[in-house]
């Protein structure tokens with residue numbers, strides 16, 4: 334569990350973190366989102382004290398990390414892995430040696446950790462590439478090496494700073510699948526900094542929106558996309574888009590969750606007998622589940638019939 338209490342940080346006169354309060358539960362894949370310069374990377378770097386807070390506290394599993402002395406800090410950092418957009422691999426070393434490197438730095442003998450390294454390379458799907466050099470790998474494979482290197486010290490937390498931003502969409506999808514698997518199989522808590530909508534939808538169980546160093550909103554990725562999409566217009570133009578309406582029309586945003594609501598729209602039409610339009614919307618995958626929101630355009634005089642119908646069907650909706 335990571336608890337951030339009133340975290341503040343400035344660079345000169347520029348306030349970058351302006352009183353952040355946030356709890357990240359064990360086993361979450363938590364997304365820090367926000368436009369460029371919002372303070373995401375700074376907050377992430379404060380979590381392993383690559384940056385120091387000016388004031389406030391970060392408490393990890395009950396320990397205030399601000400109070401750790403040098404040796405304790407080194408030990409603590411081993412419990413936190415980190416991956417970056419630019420991979421940062423040792424170009425002259427093999428895949429195996431890149432993954433061995435953090436253990437070598439702690440004095441671990443190669444023979445003692447050999448099976449751990451091979452297991453991790455298998456986990457990230459690079460068991461057959463252990464003798465390759467980084468330049469012989471694709472971008473996605475390089476990021477897998479970086480993930481393996483971050484995992485080899487058996488951390489309980491993984492920090493990911495735009496790890497997929499430099500990758501093609503297909504490759505991104507497979508790296509995100511790997512993060513989900515690591516989260517599930519190794520029980521890792523993962524904190525992801527991203528501005529990519531695909532990452533938010535595919536992996537983040539919860540998300541926090543940073544704006545000028547403040548936490549503007551917090552929720553599950555489904556809550557953001559389905560219930561408050563207007564908060565995400567900076568990241569995807571489509572998120573909060575609404576069609577034009579005349580004064581005698583109304584718009585309702587209706588949330589559909591997976592199989593449960595599969596026939597909701599047709600049920601509503603049959604029940605109410607009102608001719609409404611589905612003006613906008615779609616279904617998408619959120620982690621393992623499918624959900625979406627639809628914007629219905631209805632004649633305002635018949636709005637009451639529609640909303641009563643939605644309530645009777647147990648739907649989640651609001652007028653927009």
Ligand SMILES: Nc1ncnc2c1ncn2[C@@H]1O[C@H](COP(=O)(O)OP(=O)(O)OP(=O)(O)O)[C@@H](O)[C@H]1O
Pocket residue numbers: 344349367368369370371372373374375376528
């Ligand atoms: N070491 C530093 N010295 C001075 N200013 C810094 C330093 N690190 C970050 N900043 C400034 O702090 C602000 C927040 O930077 P940060 O990297 O945390 O933002 P971000 O939300 O991660 O942005 P991006 O998505 O572009 O990476 C920026 O204006 C940046 O220029």
